[in-house]
Amino acid sequence: MNVLGNFTCSCIEGYHLDRSAGVDVLCVINQPSLQVKLFVGVGVSFIVVLVCSSWLYLIVKQRKLIKLKKRFFEQNGGLILQQKLSKQENSTAIAKIFTKEELQKATNNYDETLIIGRGGFGIVYKGILLDNRIVAIKKSKIVDENQIEQFINEVLVLSQINHRNVVKLLGCCLETQVPLLVYEYIPNGTLFEYIHHESKASTISWETRLRIAAETAEALSYLHFVAFPPIIHRDVKSSNILLDSTHTTKVSDFGASRLVPLDQTQLATMVQGTLGYLDPEYMQTSQLTEKSDVYSFGVVLVELLTGKKTLSFDRPENERSLAISFISFLKDNRLFEILEKHIAKEGNAEQLKEVANLAKRCLRLKGEDRPTMREVAIELEGLRKVEMHLWVNVDSNSEETKFLLGETSDSYKYNANNKSTNVYYSVREHVIFDLDDGR
Template sequence: MHRRRRRSFAAAVALVVLLLAAVVTAVTADTGATTATPVIVATVCGNATAAADRQEGFDVSFVNALELIYQNVTRSGYGAASSGDGDAVYGLGQCMAYLSPTDCQLCYAQSRVKLPHCLPSTSGRIYLDGCFLRYDSHNFTAVATDAADTAACSSNLTVNSPNFAAAASALLRNVTAAAPGATGYYYAAASASAALRRARGSPPRVYAAAQCWRSLNASACAACVASAAERVVRRCLPRGAGEGYGLNAGCVVRYSTLPFYLPANVAAGGGGSSTRHIIIVVIASVFSALAVIGIALAWAKLRNTWAKLRNRRNDHHEDMDESSEIIRAFAASHLSFKYEELRKATDDFNQINKLGQGGYGSVYKGVLLDGREIAVKRLFFNTRQWADQFFNEVRLVSQVQHKNLVKLLGCSVEGPESLLVYEYLCNTSLDHYLFDAFKKTALDWERRSEIILGTAEGLSYLHNASEIRIIHRDIKASNILLDERFRPKIADFGLARNFMEDQSHLSTGLAGTFGYMAPEYIVHGQLTEKADIYSYGVLVLEIITGRKNHNSVASSAEGHSLMSLIWKHYNAGTLMELLDPNLREQCTEEEALKVFHVGLLCAQASPNLRPPMWKVVEMLGSRGKELPRPTQPPFINIKGSNAKSNSSGSLSLLSNSDKSPFSLNQLSVSGVQAR
């Protein structure tokens, strides 16, 4: 049955492609125009790859850089951006000057979908018929030529005439000489007659254009187009190719027997509204087909992911049937949103509406047609871990409902990217207030107490009260969102994991954020709910002190991390000195010390000594009840120049049971930043 489903899936995709090809071929025959989908001329992927423990950070930077470029390309046809620090990605995208704004957006959208196929390579570039997109781990924007420069010659267009080669060479010299002097755009285009008449009709014409990227200066542009023109003349014209591209790092030079740089209606001698209508139909067909194929691919990946989870119960036949049922139910459920609806709600993912950057995409504010405000998490399914991330978050969050958990409203799997739709929380995340000297005044004692208790109640529900046991794995201030009354809601379940009934722990790859990760999880990779409790303890201590844990080594005058500083004051009986000054007149000493005490109990080095979350809720709600004495927490210090970041560095841990610190050199962990 499974093989029949796979054959049906493949046949359906093939049918869509064949139908689309038939439509495009018919339009091309009738109008003489090219297809609406931009043609890929060349794709060049680098050989180097990021280290395995840094790949996820590189992917995050990659997605963010391409998104920043998109914002500029849609406005001006050109964009360059960089993202990330230790895992920096630089990108550049540009449309040829002859493209209309609409065609430019279509071309960039196509390049944005195809370029991620180069991952996990740390560099890649793609040349389309009308636009260019590139990324790399170093800043290349001023580079005009490099070793990856190439040429592409058409095998579909041929001209048997020595005069044509001479005319094309002369024309290329003219446009490459003119392009560097074209202020702002470095673009020149022209045409000429081949001067040799055919047996009947007018002489054949040759059309040429040259354009440099706007990041170059005029002299670099001149060198670039000269090099590209020489290459295309040397490789394409001797073969009688009627079309050729010189593809350099900083420019593109092209000649053709087709008037590629002229508007379609001019090139075709008119055509009017009927031609435009047919082209619109083709564009719609292309995007419909992409949407269908995208959904089909997404469902196939979701099936595979679910199959892996179910295989743990060694029930292969039931697995496939249940997987198919889940996919069908998902498609028919109220959770399904149309991509176009969400695109309009976010004003085409306008940068103004961006709320923040998540581990696998960005989050935007949107307003639906019925007036509801939403938060849309934008995921690109071409990243390698997309299926796990997307399905995990949908599957887990749709099964849990609690006042202190962000509510998932739905999702969309259409097109080249997938979207998660959440309720919108107007006060964004806790870190925006807690670590800002001016905004933190909005967090008085009452609100901080409610945030501490509400987060504990949400975690207690995940660990004990929901139908499935869930470990969040990334509890931190940026993943605690605040509603209009500053009530907390736990967000971002992309790293969450659930337990089977017979499991005591999970052995899993390291993921989370330095400063919040439990020591036993860092060292052994064994995950239990005690890891969440440790993260919660660190969060509580951050809330009451107003200090950020993983920045404290660099910012503390005494050179201590927040944990070691709190432990030092605890033993000296001077914890009140660390209380956030904004809270000094708002709470009693007894109230403050109890919160310090609970935070230290949750952050103890030994996981067995940390209280379960239901017990933490009980402690916070009780009055006058004596609490057990905490043991020393682990001291995690990030040394060296990276102390202020959560990127790789030298890490040392020291606790009661380990008086000799050991190091984990170059340990890099997924630093997932929520909205």
């Protein structure tokens, strides 16, 4: 026991002398046992090994991901695309090759809440790039490895298209198992929604519908006759026609498109498209021509006129196919019975008949009997211009007015082998339009 006073102690092993309180106190020092030291050593070693293993695992995994991305890139034609882009004078303005990480970040790792469309060929996501551009990113379901070079050629051609009624292809990502396509984003939905959704159907007037039809026809005419090489869309339908905030048309979804070799007018190909819009001749022969797009566009015209869906099992058996029942109504001279009510009321009767007859010609069973998309575009634009130029003095030129309102369908002279627009049009002094200007 310690008492007051001065003592002199010598420290022995395991003890020390504490004089902090002015009193010499002999304190015991608890030395860690050998077991504790071993436990601590093992624990520290385990942590070091774990950290190093995790670090090595991440490095190996990262290298595997890099190798996998490289393999997908090469497998999807990335080297071919880079080679072709290097030969282009202004390749950066043609197509951008996006990285996998860029598009993952743009879509918040493909968050389902960002899905803006689903179709037979894939899923479309809304994304925001690092430069704050809003884009639509299409994630395809499958890709034909035997058609990779064809796919790369399509990317190059489609990215060069600069037409105000065609959705712009900005680039692609080839580092994933299936290539991703990046398009400009069109915010206002599809024509299908405006025709068939009750909340929107009545908001789109006949004048607007006719303009949408004319713009769609012009876009398809551009793809058929101006794009080099020509492009067949193969899946023309109202859900592939987008509308911006001013209801300007944007033809989209070239997932099924095919470039047309210059020495071929027909392509033998697996039938692709959407039931209700598919060309019957194409379904029977598998011979794809630009006239297949004409047939599908004719169905879209009928949708615009009638407001009805292309296929419906709720209708009587003989009316389930919209195209077939429409032709039947026309034959029986019952056009206004099948037209959508508010369209029949607000539209010009003669103009509606002209558009209906044009749709009928587009729906002919034989492709060779159908008009070209260029002829269709010219005729629709002509009908629009007639409506816009009602100020023409009827009394001063009754013959011309009669021609404009009653004989438009048979008044176009077209040379299919000539890409320039040579058309006899009686009001050419007032109406000037050029399908080759790439608007």
